[in-house]
Amino acid sequence: MKHLNQTVLLIIIGFSLVCANCGKTSSDAISTELLPLEGNPLVCIKVVLNNGSADDPAGKEGLSALTFRMLSDGGSEQFTYKEISEKFYPMAAFVDMQIDKEMTVFSGTIHKDNLEEYYSLFKDMLLKPGFREEDFIRIKTNHLNFLQKTLVNNMDEQFGKEILNLMMYEEHPYGHTELGTVKSVKGLTLDDVKNHYENHFVQGNVTIGIAGGYPSEFPKKIVSDFSSLPQGSTPELTLPEQQPPDGLQFVIADKSTPATAISMGFPIPITKAHPDYFALWIAGSHFGEHRQHLSHLFQKIREERGQNYGDYAYIEHFIEGRGKFPETNYCRQQQYFSIWIRPLSNSNRHFVLRQAIRELKKLVQEGIPPERFELTKKYLVNYTKLYTQTLSERLGWHMDSTYYGYKSFLEEAHKQIPKVKIEEVNSAIKKYLNFKNLYIAVVTQDAESFKENLIANTPSPITYSNPNMPEDILTEDLIIQEFPLVVNPENVITAKASRFFQEPEIPEEKK
Amino acid sequence: MVKNLLAFGMTLSFLAFPLISSGSDVFPYDAKIEKLENGLTVVSVPMKNPHIISYYIIVRSGSRNEIEPGKSGFAHFFEHMMFKGTKNIPREQYDDFLTELGAGTNGYTSDDFTCYFVVFAGRENLEKVVKTEADRFINLYYDEEMLKTEAAVIEGEYYSSVSNPGRRIYETLRHKAFEKHSYKHTTLGYLKDIQDMPNQFEYSKLYKKRFYAPDNTILLVAGDYDHQELMELVQTYYSDWEPSGYTLKTPIEPPQEQAKRAHYEWPSSTTPRIAMAFHGPAFSDQDIDKAALDLLAQIGFSQSSPLYQRLVVEEQKCFVVYADFPDRRDPPLLTFNALVKNQEDLSYVEEEIFKELEHYKNELVSEDNLEDVKSNLKYSMARQLGTTDGTAGILAFYLNLTTDPSSINKLFDLYQKITPQDIQEMANKYFIKTNSTVVTLTGGEEK
Numbered sequence: 019m020k021h022l023n024q025t026v027l028l029i030i031i032g033f034s035l036v037c038a039n040c041g042k043t044s045s046d047a048i049s050t051e052l053l054p055l056e057g058n059p060l061v062c063i064k065v066v067l068n069n070g071s072a073d074d075p076a077g078k079e080g081l082s083a084l085t086f087r088m089l090s091d092g093g094s095e096q097f098t099y100k101e102i103s104e105k106f107y108p109m110a111a112f113v114d115m116q117i118d119k120e121m122t123v124f125s126g127t128i129h130k131d132n133l134e135e136y137y138s139l140f141k142d143m144l145l146k147p148g149f150r151e152e153d154f155i156r157i158k159t160n161h162l163n164f165l166q167k168t169l170v171n172n173m174d175e176q177f178g179k180e181i182l183n184l185m186m187y188e189e190h191p192y193g194h195t196e197l198g199t200v201k202s203v204k205g206l207t208l209d210d211v212k213n214h215y216e217n218h219f220v221q222g223n224v225t226i227g228i229a230g231g232y233p234s235e236f237p238k239k240i241v242s243d244f245s246s247l248p249q250g251s252t253p254e255l256t257l258p259e260q261q262p263p264d265g266l267q268f269v270i271a272d273k274s275t276p277a278t279a280i281s282m283g284f285p286i287p288i289t290k291a292h293p294d295y296f297a298l299w300i301a302g303s304h305f306g307e308h309r310q311h312l313s314h315l316f317q318k319i320r321e322e323r324g325q326n327y328g329d330y331a332y333i334e335h336f337i338e339g340r341g342k343f344p345e346t347n348y349c350r351q352q353q354y355f356s357i358w359i360r361p362l363s364n365s366n367r368h369f370v371l372r373q374a375i376r377e378l379k380k381l382v383q384e385g386i387p388p389e390r391f392e393l394t395k396k397y398l399v400n401y402t403k404l405y406t407q408t409l410s411e412r413l414g415w416h417m418d419s420t421y422y423g424y425k426s427f428l429e430e431a432h433k434q435i436p437k438v439k440i441e442e443v444n445s446a447i448k449k450y451l452n453f454k455n456l457y458i459a460v461v462t463q464d465a466e467s468f469k470e471n472l473i474a475n476t477p478s479p480i481t482y483s484n485p486n487m488p489e490d491i492l493t494e495d496l497i498i499q500e501f502p503l504v505v506n507p508e509n510v511i512t513a514k515a516s517r518f519f520q521e522p523e524i525p526e527e528k529k
Numbered sequence: 530m531v532k533n534l535l536a537f538g539m540t541l542s543f544l545a546f547p548l549i550s551s552g553s554d555v556f557p558y559d560a561k562i563e564k565l566e567n568g569l570t571v572v573s574v575p576m577k578n579p580h581i582i583s584y585y586i587i588v589r590s591g592s593r594n595e596i597e598p599g600k601s602g603f604a605h606f607f608e609h610m611m612f613k614g615t616k617n618i619p620r621e622q623y624d625d626f627l628t629e630l631g632a633g634t635n636g637y638t639s640d641d642f643t644c645y646f647v648v649f650a651g652r653e654n655l656e657k658v659v660k661t662e663a664d665r666f667i668n669l670y671y672d673e674e675m676l677k678t679e680a681a682v683i684e685g686e687y688y689s690s691v692s693n694p695g696r697r698i699y700e701t702l703r704h705k706a707f708e709k710h711s712y713k714h715t716t717l718g719y720l721k722d723i724q725d726m727p728n729q730f731e732y733s734k735l736y737k738k739r740f741y742a743p744d745n746t747i748l749l750v751a752g753d754y755d756h757q758e759l760m761e762l763v764q765t766y767y768s769d770w771e772p773s774g775y776t777l778k779t780p781i782e783p784p785q786e787q788a789k790r791a792h793y794e795w796p797s798s799t800t801p802r803i804a805m806a807f808h809g810p811a812f813s814d815q816d817i818d819k820a821a822l823d824l825l826a827q828i829g830f831s832q833s834s835p836l837y838q839r840l841v842v843e844e845q846k847c848f849v850v851y852a853d854f855p856d857r858r859d860p861p862l863l864t865f866n867a868l869v870k871n872q873e874d875l876s877y878v879e880e881e882i883f884k885e886l887e888h889y890k891n892e893l894v895s896e897d898n899l900e901d902v903k904s905n906l907k908y909s910m911a912r913q914l915g916t917t918d919g920t921a922g923i924l925a926f927y928l929n930l931t932t933d934p935s936s937i938n939k940l941f942d943l944y945q946k947i948t949p950q951d952i953q954e955m956a957n958k959y960f961i962k963t964n965s966t967v968v969t970l971t972g973g974e975e976k
Contacts, residue, residue: 060915100838107833108901110908127915129908156845159870163800163848167972171797174692274796277688309635311612311624321620324681327689341633341648341918361688393628400631403650407581407916483727484677516798 046222046250051417052237053229055409061133062409063240064125064227065144066347066417069218071198072119072191072255077205079522080198084158084206085214086122090115092153094142099153102139111136113143118335118348119192120255127410130231137236141243147215154208161197162204169195170271170515174361174461177515178281181269181459184524186285186354190258193522200520222251225420229413260285260352263455266375266505268472269524272465273515278367282374282458283356286450289334290422296434297446298333304386304394305377306331306357309342312397314390315357318377322491323482325370326362331355333450343405346414349421355451364463368471368478371458372501379453385444398435402428454504465512465527472505555910555941558920560934561756568744568772571763572934574751574924576917582752583921584658586645586666587929589747590740592716593641593859594777599725601711602683602718605638606726607736609679611645612636615668618661626661630654633918638716641858642929648918652754656762663766666741673730680726687723694799698970702804705791706862706966710782742773747928751921779859782808789966799972800848801869805882806966807959809863812856812930814939819856821947821955822863826852827902828894828952829885830865836885840867846874850882856930862966863959872971879967886960893949903944910941 074081090113093099106112109132114125124144128136169177180195187193197203224247226240262284288294307313308330315329334353339345362370405428406412419427462468479499517525561573591604614620627634633648647658690696700715707713750759785808810818829836830852840847848868855861867878913919927936
């Protein structure tokens with residue numbers, strides 16, 4: 019892929035490349051975040067490690083995920099995985115593990131009746147892992163199967179999102195899936211895992227969060243236990259410049275499918291820690307709030323035209339948690355803007371792509387409509403009150419608040435959002451969003467013909483089963499179907515779906 | 530460095546406190562039940578301190594109600610149409626109302642019911658929600674054009690799952706196993722029926738008349754409000770809703786008399802799968818059949834079970850093995866599923882599942898195992914009841930089955946009474962080879 023050179027890039031994005039107020043602390047000791055809640059019968063424990071897939075050594079992509087999965091899904095020194103499963107079962111307990119680029123979380127919520135027994139197993143799994151060969155083979159095989167079969171054949175929406183990640187973060191520590199590549203995972207050994215654990219599971223990388231009705235002495239005990247980890251911390255992750263796209267850059271994965279999945283976006287230079295975040299949040303929510311009718315894209319593409327199940331936009335990496343709320347503990351120093359077009363009929367792919375980019379253009383050029391601005395502000399203030407219903411959510415948001423430099427991010431949002439002016443939102447839109455330079459990932463059938471149509475800017479009319487579509491929509495369709503997308507042939511890569519994630523690089527069809 | 534974040538603020542009190550102790554009810558809240566003259570059942574669970582109100586409307590109509598040919602998927606389709614507004618409150622106004630409220634809102638359709646929910650903060654908003662939702666259900670309005678446009682969305686939703694082989698094997702299994710009952714098709718429906726939905730405007734009106742009526746609906750409210758105030762609002766805004774009086778007669782599924790098999794060839798490389806199903810009993814909080822089988826599913830096929838540990842952890846033939854015994858109003862399929870590493874092991878895994886079932890037909894489970902399962906179910910439920918919305922979500926499901934809010938506690942009381950002999954008896958009653966349907970799915974050539 020072509021990238022702008024770094025000088026041009028700095029002019030365009032003009033921002034500090036590493037989030038100044040976020041990331042790991044400089045402390046070499048364990049951090050804790052406590053949310054005591056007297057009377058609550060549940061206790062939630064989160065052990066957050068300030069390491070993720072961005073810490074994978076070159077050629078060993080997927081090592082962090084494999085290592086940390088060995089803790090949550092493997093045995094301890096004392097007990098096999100089978101024995102742990104049997105002990106957890108009557109408590110309805112387990113250890114959950116999630117890994118992202120810069121953060122890994124081990125967590126569990128347990129009834130206080132069982133806290134002592136659960137915690138005893140939990141701590142041994144993390145502090146005294148068994149690292150058995152049979153667990154290693156099982157988990158490694160699972161990861162390989164996901165990369166080789168599941169991701170490219172059974173989940174096209176996620177496939178598209180992962181291609182977008184590859185495009186945005188080429189030659190960047192974020193630039194591989196958390197599970198790695200087929201080639202790198204095949205090469206990983208149990209010794210790699212043990213070494214990675216020893217080097218990264220150290221006190222300075224660990225934050226322990228506890229919430230709920232735990233005994234008053236519990237935090238001291240858990241800190242004391244985890245103090246058996248080696249002291250120190252791994253060096254702060256220094257990320258290279260983000261690479262904005264030069265024009266419209268496509269990667270099209272070709273597979274046999276009746277539906278096309280599209281994800282597009284570009285890196286942006288702000289995170290929750292930045293003062294402009296709240297203004298851009300309002301813009302993003304209006305334009306594409308996740309799975310809500312508020313989403314303008316949803317209204318235009320699904321509600322007006324029935325093209326697909328949903329269309330959304332995000333101003334940062336988004337993982338759906340309980341309900342449709344954002345999952346916590348996916349903090350990153352660098353973020354990106356993205357649009358997610360859910361699968362739609364192959365025959366309409368060109369039209370909908372045009373429509374989404376045209377709507378983005380209108381957002382950038384015209385800003386947020388005043389009536390939507392006020393509505394979106396009210397929405398965000400009220401909707402975010404629903405974010406913290408479970409212990410895990412409360413603890414997660416508190417830990418994320420600390421990461422981004424807030425006492426409470428949500429409380430700050432409730433204060434700041436009502437104060438944001440429409441001019442600030444429109445200024446943030448113009449500053450951070452654009453419609454001319456986009457990475458666009460597509461999973462579809464007959465990629466070459468789509469490529470030809472893109473390059474030739476072929477008109478893309480669509481038909482409706484409703485013979486009486488409103489006139490204003492049909493009139494707008496005439497504009498959309500010819501909306502010009504400037505696509506240079508060298509900016510379109512096509513490759514068979516099965517060739518993705520074999521190696522870190524984006525595959526390209528050989529001519 | 531210890532930071533004690535005691536700035537709880539308002540959000541602290543969002544958490545509900547379910548209690549677990551020997552002798553107490555698993556569902557610990559006081560659920561009040563009342564019925565309006567038009568037949569609308571109202572279940573109210575006022576909870577202390579949560580600041581959140583969960584407002585659920587449970588229409589006892591799901592894909593089970595799609596008994597006519599060509600109408601599969603219609604319950605789900607109609608769920609979408611319910612967001613089209615009324616003449617009083619058009620769609621855009623309804624959307625803006627929910628947006629301004631900052632509500633968590635959606636609908637979902639299952640085999641037996643369709644559920645709509647609005648989760649919001651602040652009891653001062655209760656009347657607006659009652660009024661708006663009542664209007665939506667009583668005065669829903671859409672024209673044929675709106676229906677045709679929404680029908681295309683359903684096809685888009687179908688496409689969202691088209692790359693998921695789990696959905697294909699599930700569809701194939703149900704289609705093969707059932708002969709007459711409407712559980713033969715999935716909630717999403719057959720693609721050919723989805724593609725015909727644009728032509729179903731007239732049927733949609735009939736569907737609404739039959740099923741979207743107070744005598745087929747339960748209103749469930751949980752959270753921070755005054756019960757009496759709620760009931761006054763419900764009386765005010767829901768009393769004009771006309772009952773239907775329609776009685777659904779779902780086809781009786783004849784007993785299966787010979788084992789069935791099917792295979793699905795996935796068009797690209799994928800993980801081989803097997804699903805094995807037996808026709809089982811409907812949900813009951815009185816009869817032991819389903820409750821005993823729930824416990825067997827846990828003992829025999831949960832992550833700590835001997836079979837899982839052998840096939841997944843020790844022999845590593847499978848990525849996962851699990852049982853799915855859903856609670857349904859009519860007899861559903863009891864399904865055993867496995868994702869198998871190598872295609873050549875599919876037969877072996879199938880044999881091992883059958884062997885495991887034979888084991889439970891011939892041997893009594895241990896009392897210790899049984900106690901572990903009862904404990905697991907109890908603590909699993911306690912965790913789900915940890916929030917207002919979690920409580921409402923669980924209760925909504927059981928209300929769909931029986932309309933009785935005490936069904937959860939009745940079911941858990943039933944679990945306590947189940948003996949090893951009961952489990953053995955039910956294994957022998959249902960896990961008969963001629964009552965089985967096996968579907969396999971394997972990957973084909975990459976295209």
